[in-house]
Amino acid sequence: MSEKVLMKGNEAIGEAAIRSGCRHFFGYPITPQTELSAYMAKKMPKIGGVFLQAESEVAAINMVYGAAGAGARAMTSSSSPGISLKSEGISYIAGADLPCVIVDIVRGGPGLGGIQPAQSDYFQVTKGGGHGDYHLIVYAPNSVQEIVSLTADAFNKSEEYRVPAMILGDGTLGQMMEPVDFDSVPEPITTNKDWATTGTGLKREHNIINSLYLSPEALEKTIIERQKRYDIIKEKEQRYEAHDIEDADIVVTAYGTTSRVVESAVKTLREEGLKVGVIRPITLWPFPVKVFAEAANTAKAFLSVEMSMGQMVEDVKIAVNGKAPVYFFGRTGGIIPTPQEIIEEVRKIAGGLK
């Protein structure tokens, strides 16, 4: 029988990363992800790993660049303002096709914003953040148990595609404690890292980790090659959880912490007899467009609930493609929507459908 332990979300990321073969963690303190750095600082020296507190988020992500380029499974974590600082390095990592995992425990913004949970960095993590044509594979767990499995998946998929991956959480998810087991952590995959800088040993041509191509033709070629991998990811890696969408008049969608509030609201609504279904994106990039497109054939309306002023709703609209109206409800600045607010919003939409 599997053994369950009570753990904070942030710590679970750390333990899952270690079990996924990560031995190099480069951090910088910021609320609300601090427990992850503290966990790594405690664990890494005991297992022959490296925990290094960098001088800045900028330095930390560049240490990840170096470590990942040298062939290691490397990780860094931060929260919104820190991810803005890391965005330079993330762009270079994407441009050099290096695998790594970046954790973003989102807090309210813009600027210093606040330290309470938010989802107002959806655009930043799914549409870029740094410069250039690039994407991260973005996983949005909604429980501590799912944090564990998605952290492992993030390392494996990042290596499989040589695309950096992100675990996107928020202060609630990072700080709350839930029982977890680590039996679900898959074996780390091994990929051929013959591109890594490990020293030539005078036995091969030198390897170069780089994102600079002064010839436009050469640069375009690398971007197109990378886009082909993105296309495969978009085809194969869309992940979501959905229920009750077959007969749903209204499909409510939310990710992460918000999805748990939505579940509670939808339970009440269905008990009232309203035909409400749920789609919970697990990957935010690639966005699970297929399930939305399919649901749009029967559903009469969609509602995106977010802790933002409306960001994911744009991707929902693209996926629904005009087949049904797409509504938005959100709270922001560190406020979590209540089930009652969502219930009222759905009732309003349902009233309009009659």
Next chain:
Amino acid sequence: MAIVFKKPHALTDAPFHYCPGCTHGICHRLVAEVLDELGIEGNAIGVAPVGCAVMAYDYFNCDMQEAAHGRAPAVATGIKRVHPDKVVFTYQGDGDLAAIGTAETVHSAARGENITIIFINNTIYGMTGGQMAPTTLPGQVTQTSPYGRDIKTQGNPIRISEMLSTLDGPSYIARVALDTVPNIKKAKAAIKKAFQNQIDGKGFSLVEVLSTCPTNWGLSPAEAIKRLQKDMIPYYPLGVYKDIDDENK
């Protein structure tokens, strides 16, 4: 026929893109000779900067990583922590190391990170066409100090070797110049020591190399060497600023 002079093995056959009279070529060669002489080319991983030496990854035969502007010491730190048994070095200019990358420079030094840094100080941003650098001398005319660097509004130059030598972390900090044959020999000896220190696990070593930029200084190569001697060396005195071997004696 006896070979009396040849290209170091640690340099590739790629032609340098450097301007005539620029001393990057000399410094690349010195680093490559040291890699050869210490037998560490196959064991070395270099980090190239952003600036004139951006394409150093094409010139050195060892494994290389190209860093973002100023971030080479952080990238080198990441590499070294993965491969503590490999020889990791960065090659950076003054804008890269002493302006945008100051934090990475200071903190890798403070950590005593066991890496080697070759720091080219030519008092100007070369790649972007000759703007004021953190090392630009008072009064020096550049594209962004067209009336000469006015320390009242544009601040004072930074003496990196002196500054870093106040830290406990570094094992070796030296400033050399590439103006004469004897000084070039001294430069090579300093670079060799900076690599040997890393092999011996002594920690952070940095060699500041006073260099010329004839193109952006608007001087001939010969005049540029004279400027290095007349203006730069008095402001940036040559010598060893820190050596834990001496301290341990």
